[in-house]
Amino acid sequence: LMKAKIKAELSEEKYKQLFDNTLDHIFILEVTSDKRFKVLEVNPIQAKESGMLIPGYYVEDCLDQETAGILIRNYRRCVEERTALIYEREFYGQIFLTHLLPVRDNNGTIYRIIGIAHNITKERALTEELVQKNETLIHLNADLLAAKKRAEESDQLKTAFLQNISHEIRTPINSIIGFSNLLNEPDISSEKRTGFIDIIQNSSHQLLTIISDILSIAFIETGQEKIIESEIDLNELMSQLYDRFLQTANTKQISLRYVPNKTVKEAIILSDRNKLIDVLSNLLGNAFKFTKDGYVTFGYLIKNKDIEFYVEDTGIGIAADMQEEIFKRFRQVEQSSSRAYGGAGLGLSISKSYIELLGGHIWLSSELGKGSSFYFTIPYKKAMPEAIPETMPFQLAQEQHPNEAKTILVAEDEDSNFLLIKELLSNTSFNILRAINGQEAIDVCKTTPSIDIVLMDIKMPVMDGYEATRQIKAFLPNLPIIAQTAYFLESDKNKAFESGCNDFVSKPFNKNIFLSKINTYLWSA
Numbered sequence: 001l002m003k004a005k006i007k008a009e010l011s012e013e014k015y016k017q018l019f020d021n022t023l024d025h026i027f028i029l030e031v032t033s034d035k036r037f038k039v040l041e042v043n044p045i046q047a048k049e050s051g052m053l054i055p056g057y058y059v060e061d062c063l064d065q066e067t068a069g070i071l072i073r074n075y076r077r078c079v080e081e082r083t084a085l086i087y088e089r090e091f092y093g094q095i096f097l098t099h100l101l102p103v104r105d106n107n108g109t110i111y112r113i114i115g116i117a118h119n120i121t122k123e124r125a126l127t128e129e130l131v132q133k134n135e136t137l138i139h140l141n142a143d144l145l146a147a148k149k150r151a152e153e154s155d156q157l158k159t160a161f162l163q164n165i166s167h168e169i170r171t172p173i174n175s176i177i178g179f180s181n182l183l184n185e186p187d188i189s190s191e192k193r194t195g196f197i198d199i200i201q202n203s204s205h206q207l208l209t210i211i212s213d214i215l216s217i218a219f220i221e222t223g224q225e226k227i228i229e230s231e232i233d234l235n236e237l238m239s240q241l242y243d244r245f246l247q248t249a250n251t252k253q254i255s256l257r258y259v260p261n262k263t264v265k266e267a268i269i270l271s272d273r274n275k276l277i278d279v280l281s282n283l284l285g286n287a288f289k290f291t292k293d294g295y296v297t298f299g300y301l302i303k304n305k306d307i308e309f310y311v312e313d314t315g316i317g318i319a320a321d322m323q324e325e326i327f328k329r330f331r332q333v334e335q336s337s338s339r340a341y342g343g344a345g346l347g348l349s350i351s352k353s354y355i356e357l358l359g360g361h362i363w364l365s366s367e368l369g370k371g372s373s374f375y376f377t378i379p380y381k382k383a384m385p386e387a388i389p390e391t392m393p394f395q396l397a398q399e400q401h402p403n404e405a406k407t408i409l410v411a412e413d414e415d416s417n418f419l420l421i422k423e424l425l426s427n428t429s430f431n432i433l434r435a436i437n438g439q440e441a442i443d444v445c446k447t448t449p450s451i452d453i454v455l456m457d458i459k460m461p462v463m464d465g466y467e468a469t470r471q472i473k474a475f476l477p478n479l480p481i482i483a484q485t486a487y488f489l490e491s492d493k494n495k496a497f498e499s500g501c502n503d504f505v506s507k508p509f510n511k512n513i514f515l516s517k518i519n520t521y522l523w524s525a
Contacts, residue, residue, distance in 0.1 A: 019043050020043060020044055022043065022045065023045055024045070024116050024117060024118045024119075025042070025043065025045060025046035025049070025096070025115075025116070025117040025118075025119070026042065026043040026045075026046060026114070026115065026116050026117075027039065027041070027042045027043070027046055027053050027114075027115045027117075028040045028041045028042075028112060028113070028114055028115075029059070029075065029112065029113040029114075029115065030111065030112055031075075031079060031110055031111050031112060031113060035076070035079075036058055036059075036060075037058065037059045037072060037075050037113070038056075038057070038058050038059075039053045039054060039055050039056065039057055039058070039059065039062065040055060040112070041055055042054075042055060046117070049119070052067075052091065052092075059071055059072055059075070060072065067091060067092075070089060074087055074098075074100065075100065075113055078100040078102055078110075078113055079102065079110050079113070082102060082110060083102070084099065084100060084101050084102065085099075085100040086098070086099050086100075087100075088120070093121075094119055094121050095119070095120050095121045095124050096117040096118065096119055096120065097117070097118045097120050098115055098116070098117040098118075099115065099116045099117075099118075100113055100114075100115050101113065101114045101115075101116075169207065169210055169211075171203075171206075172203035172204070172206045172207040172210075173203075173207060175199055175200065175203040176200050176203045176204060176207070179196040179197075179199050179200050179203075180200060182196055183196055183197070204508075208508065213346040213347065213350060214346070216346075216350050217346055217349065217350060220350065220353045225353070225354075225357060227272045227275070227357055227358060228272050228274070229270045229271055229272055229381075230270070230271075230272070230273055231268060231269070231270060231383045232268070232269050232270070232271055232273050232276070232383075233267055233268055234261065234267040234268075234269060234300060234307070235260060235261060235267045237273070237276070237277065238258060238260065238280075238298070238299070238300065239258070239260075241258075241277070241280055241281065241284065241298070242256065242258040244281075245284050245285075245288065245296075248288050249288070249296065252288060252291075252292075253293070254288065254291055254293065254294060254295060254296060255294070255295035255296070256295070256296050256297075257295055257296070257297040257298075258297075258298060258299060259297065259298075259299035260299070261299070261300060261301070261302070266302055266382065268382065268383045269307065269380065269381055269382060269383055270381040270382075270383045271358060271378055271379075271381065272354075272357075272358060275354040275357070275358060276358075276378070278350070278351070278354060279309075279351040279354050279355060279376065280298070280309065280311070282347040282348070282350070282351050283298075283311040283351065283374050284296065284298060284311055285347070286347065286348070287311050287312075287313035287315065287372075287374075288313075290313065290315035290316050290372075291313045291314055291315035291316075291371070292315070292316075293314070294313070294314025294315075294371070295313070295314055296311070296312070296313045296314075297310075297311070297312045297313075298310060298311045298312070302380055303377075303380075304380070305379060305380055306360070306377040306378065306379060306380055307377060307378050307379075307380045308375060308376075308377050309375065309376050309377070309378075310373060310374065310375050311373070311374045312371065312372070312373040312374075313371050313372055313373075314370070314371040315371050315372060316368070316369065317366045317367050317368040317369050317370050317371055317372055318364070318366040318368070318372055319368055323364060323366060326348050327348050327349060327352045327362070328349060351376075355376045355377075355378065358378045358379070359378060359379045360376055360377040360378040360379065361376065361377060362374065362375065362376035363375055363376075405429050405430070405431060406429075406430050406431070406452045406453070406522050407430070407431040407432075407433065407448070407450050407451050407452050408425070408430050408431070408432050408433070408451075408452065408453050408454075408455065408518070409433045409434070409435060409441065409444055409445065409448075409451045409453070409454045409455070410422075410432060410433065410434050410435070410454075410455045411434075411435045411436075411437075411438065411440075411441040411454060411455065411456045411457050411460065411465065411468065412434065412435075412436070412455070412457045412460075412484075413436045413437060413457065413460045413461055414457075417457070417507070418434055420509070421455065421484075421509075424509070424511060424514060424515065433448065433451070436460070436461075437460045437461050437462035437463060438460050438462060438463030438464055438465055438467055438468030439462045439463045439468070440462070441454065441456065441465075441468045441472065442463075442468055442471050442472055445472050445475075445476060445479070446475070451479065452479075452480075452522055453479070453480045453481070453482065453518065453521055453522055454472065454479060454480070454481040454482070455482050455484050455518075456468065456469055456481050456482065456483050456484065456501065457483075457484055457485060458483055458484075458485035458492070458496065459485065459486070465483060465485070465496075465499075466495060466496065466499040467499070469481050469483070469496075469499045469500045469501050470499050470500055472500075473499075473500035480502045480503075480521035480522075481500065481501050481502055482501065482502060482503045482504070482505060482517055482518070482521065483496035483501040483503070483504045483505070484504075484505045484506075484507065484509075485504075485506065485507060486506070486507040502521060503517050503520075503521070505517060
């Protein structure tokens with residue numbers, strides 16, 4: 001008996017230590033005869049951290065009605081089902097995982113309930129944090145996979161683009177070199193010579209277009225492309241495009257239809273003329289490229305605050321899944337090496353960028369085998385028609401002043417470019433001088449007071465054209481200086497004007513524009 005007593009006391013002490021020191025909340029409830037639940041005992045941690053249950057009180061007297069109701073329903077369920085019960089509940093901002101253990105007497109009647117509540121608030125917060133991080137990692141992984149797929153697709157597109165652009169560049173170069181060599185054949189007929197020259201010129205324009213497209217994409221991507229607004233007569237511009245593409249239409253035996261807008265006074269607008277021409281030229285060029293028979297129609301409508309342009313054709317059409325893709329860079333409807341239609345595949349991407357820069361948008365409707373209709377808008381900015389100067393046909397003023405010999409200084413370091421300028425002026429009586437760098441141009445101007453105009457190249461050794469112009473203008477402020485350069489950004493043009501240049505021409509030269517600028521400054525008086 002003593003041993004049993006000592007064993008019982010040790011067991012009671014062990015459980016008392018567990019009861020008093022555990023970090024879980026432990027409580028013992030008495031199940032009264034009237035099925036109520038009275039708190040017999042709670043461990044210290046429960047009393048300290050929660051204080052929800054108070055020994056000697058019924059559960060409904062310890063808590064608010066809602067919380068007490070939730071607990072009592074679980075206690076009754078434990079008694080009625082005569083089994084242990086586990087449930088999770090949030091009480092006063094804390095989350096508890098509670099185990100209810102029914103205690104039976106010798107008759108099997110449940111007369112007590114022992115509850116053990118484990119505070120899982122921190123664990124739940126950590127779990128939710130881990131779940132969120134896991135979801136973030138899942139989304140990040142999905143994004144990385146999508147980015148990887150896009151990168152692989154981009155690499156494939158760029159590879160296809162480089163292969164295509166290499167072909168598009170080499171093709172006109174091959175024609176230029178090949179037919180240039182044939183021009184040296186002594187027994188070539190005049191008819192063949194004329195035909196070869198036409199091929200060389202067409203190939204040169206084709207090559208220049210490709211290079212300009214590549215440069216335009218680069219300028220767009222770097223944000224260097226700017227809008228330069230001027231007054232435009234839309235009816236005149238559309239008529240010029242009609243005349244320009246009429247020969248193509250006649251050659252392909254396709255009907256070209258232009259629907260003029262009769263509201264002449266409303267046709268004078270403010271916009272970027274060059275970009276508008278580029279977009280319409282690209283859409284019309286594509287329409288003719290992909291149309292074998294039928295018609296190409298274009299025109300515009302003024303709709304409230306916008307001008308809506310359209311180009312329609314009866315060509316091959318565009319599949320629905322490609323109608324968005326064709327506006328992306330490096331994308332074409334045809335990607336294989338057996339493409340039936342040429343082109344670098346940059347035109348629509350450039351056009352879309354230009355239209356967005358102008359403040360509009362572009363879209364299309366198309367069906368395979370039934371043609372395509374492209375539409376785009378730009379803001380309608382009406383201008384006064386009186387402000388647009390009349391366009392006079394070019395006539396070299398030298399012919400009107402045969403006795404007035406003029407001296408022109410050409411500052412140009414490249415021999416081929418100087419020879420071209422000299423050839424363009426070959427039918428005149430101009431006295432042509434040359435300087436091969438900026439410093440030499442300054443020296444010639446100082447020693448030759450009879451110089452009437454300077455054609456100043458911008459990129460030269462020793463001293464560039466910008467600095468040479470500034471120094472020349474310091475001692476000859478009234479001497480006209482025209483910048484001539486392969487640079488064609490608007491910022492380059494502005495820099496030339498800031499340095500003192502009176503005008504600007506881009507290489508390759510357009511003969512009429514080049515001569516008309518000289519004409520303006522030599523005989524402007």
